[in-house]
Amino acid sequence: MVSSPGPLGEFLRARRALVRPEDVGLVASSRRRLPGLRREEIATLAGISAAYYLRLERGQDRRPSPQVTDALAGVLRLDADARAHLHALALGRHPARPSSPYAPETVPEPVRQLVLGRTDTPAFIQGRYQDVLVANPLATALSPSYRTGVNLLRAAFLGHQVRELHDDWDAVSASVVASLRARSGPVPTDLRFAGLVAELRAGSPEFRRLWDRHDVRPRTTGGTRLFHPTLGVLDLRYEKLTVLPDEGQVLVVYHAPPGSREASLLASLTASANGTSHVTSNAAPHDAPNAASHAEGPSE
Known part of the structure; x- marks a missing residue:
């Protein structure tokens, strides 16, 4: 059964599509069918294997190390807010959930x-x-x-x-x-x-x-x-x-x-x-x- 990419995989895929080859020193090719970097290009630039990066995008591995997370953030050209968001995804942090989300909100x-x-x-x-x-x-x-x-x-x-x-x-x-x-x-x-x-x-x-x-x-x-x-x-x-x-x-x-x-x-x-x-x-x-x-x- 194919696993869901999950929030981390969705984030990596979306942000990869926004980075142009020339942004990271690569030569753009007219043969590219999709915008952004290829998976193997991200992996090479981040210093990890293409197979491991593929597992991250597919949700088969959802806990990259802080070092790998930092490397991916650099390749994806993330600013401080997006970098922090990626680290939170890698750690699997969940925000506080309201006890009664459908209850009326009241102002003191x-x-x-x-x-x-x-x-x-x-x-x-x-x-x-x-x-x-x-x-x-x-x-x-x-x-x-x-x-x-x-x-x-x-x-x-x-x-x-x-x-x-x-x-x-x-x-x-x-x-x-x-x-x-x-x-x-x-x-x-x-x-x-x-x-x-x-x-x-x-x-x-x-x-x-x-x-x-x-x-x-x-x-x-x-x-x-x-x-x-x-x-x-x-x-x-x-x-x-x-x-x-x-x-x-x-x-x-x-x-x-x-x-x-x-x-x-x-x-x-x-x-x-x-x-x-x-x-x-x-x-x-x-x-x-x-x-x-x-x-x-x-x-x-």
Whole structure:
């Protein structure tokens, strides 16, 4: 009976396909039928036998030594995050599994009040499965996606509205999925998470292609470009802070430098969200989509 490749074999196969021969000093040949390196090339460069590497990809051997793992990571040109992920796969580490994955996620009242009490910056809590659990009015005014009950992954990959709001959706979607892999751990065992991934893979060829690349890249801070129907283009910073590690809950906050154009527009939006003023319009007609969205897509 043919064995399953398992998470380690799937990762090695996916990453091998992304390395070009010229990236590792080999001569590319027009006779190659498939992208990436051949198995025997990986084995030679890593200093192991082709037969042993084949067993790793096929799942017949799932515990390479740290030395072999490091050698493979080097040949596959993995960055620090992907290298750590490969080592975790080689060790067979499993992430913590929620005791009741289908139970409603709840936000502790002090954390809820912290989010709702922020009136100057958009803020929300996303759960383990990328559901918005609580959002302040300014976050919802920034984008209808930031409201309680919305699953940010489904909104991004199973709908059309989010995609149309980005000027570089390819980079955004790749970042989202790579971050999702980083958060899920090397060997996801959560049945609800597995069901969500299966739903997205079945409903979105784009998500399936990106998920099968096995990119791993966490995101905790950075810059993002927002498109608001009234305010126009907003360049903001975002921070993602883990508030309940065991529950997978993350606080997402958007902010702008004091005195900047964006800070002024956020203040205008705050007044509108609180019902005290009208939003100052800065959007040209071609900059006015139906809703706002952020260039990072779902908050991974």
